[in-house]
Amino acid sequence: MEQINLAVVGASGRMGRQVIAALNHSADCKLVAALGRANSESEGIDSGVLAGCGANGVKVTADFSILETADVVIDFALPDALNERLQAYQNNSVPAVICVTGLDNDSESAMHSTATKLPILYAANTSVGINLLSALTEKASRVFGSAADVEILEAHHTNKKDAPSGTALLLGEAAARGRGQKLIDVAAYDRNGKDQIHQPGSIGFASIRAGDIVGEHTVYLVVAGERIELTHRVANRSTFADGALRAAVWLTQQKSAGFYTMNDVLGLD
Structure with missing residues (x-):
């Protein structure tokens, strides 16, 4: 199979550099564009050098017209300016794997709107294991039903x-979906304070920020007398990079515009 021409947006960020490094051992993709912010310290630097994997001849640029050379984009940039980036993908007719978290409603709407024009794949997490965990969470939540208390604990590095x-x-969305809820209706983001009373049927969240933790997530499903704990831990960010490349290859095979997720890539639906 001919190699896929790949553009990485957010090339100077933690995950952008991981994707560029992962391309060193990819038989499916080759880097043709590394995009970053205008006037940033990384602009004009060889992206391979920046990623610590040796010069690759592709310099970091802020010129999005270079997307015309790409078959697909992986976007690990920050959420601000996502709408403008989506317009650039549409202008260049290039499918995009969006790996951006912390999106507001406007950005989510923009993604879905762009997906009516070209293939868009949204992945809050590109790890194969996490997406399997999501499927297991939905199934366990469906089996336990509203009788179970659901709490989600996550831990990440201090810079998140x-x-x-x-x-x-x-x-949380998987757990809510499993028992016919909408997360927005049942999410509890603050368990602190003496007046915070647990509401039956709610889905609680707790966050830890410490050191260099790459990513850990545990879903607790608890009923009287027993509980299930579903845990996933990431030891290396290359896990996310490899998953993103897998998603990018899959997306280039989709001939129709549409909004896709990692569940589609992995056949979990």
Whole structure:
């Protein structure tokens, strides 16, 4: 199979660098564009050097017209300016894997709108294990029903900006879906304070920010006399990079515009 021309947006960020490094051992994809913010310290630097994997000849640029050379985009950039990036993907008719968390309603609507014009895959977490955990959470929640208390604990490094994590919210949505709820109606984000009374049927979230924890998530499903704990831990960010590349390859095979998720990639629906 001919290699896929890949563009990485957010190339100077933690995950953008991981994807660029992962391309060193990818037989399916080759890097043709590394995009970052205008006037950033990384602009003009070889993206391979920036990623610590050796020069690759692709310099970090803020010129989105280079997307015309790409078959697919992986976007690990920050949520601000996502709407403008989505417009650039649409202008260049390039499918995109969006791996951005902390989205507001406007950005989510923009993603769905863009997906009517070209293939868009949204992945709050590209780990194969996390997406399997989501499927297991939904099934367990469906079996236990409203009798179970559901609590989600997540832990990340101190530099993570959003809490709860996008992955924790993904798991919360799975738990709510399993018992016919909408997460927005039952989510409890603050268990602190003497006046915080537990509401039956709610789904609670707790966050830890410490050191260099890559990512840990545990879903507790508890009924009288027993409980299930479903846990996933990531030891290396390359897990997310490999999953993102797998999603990008899959997305290039979709001939129709549409909104896709990792469940589609992994056949979990």
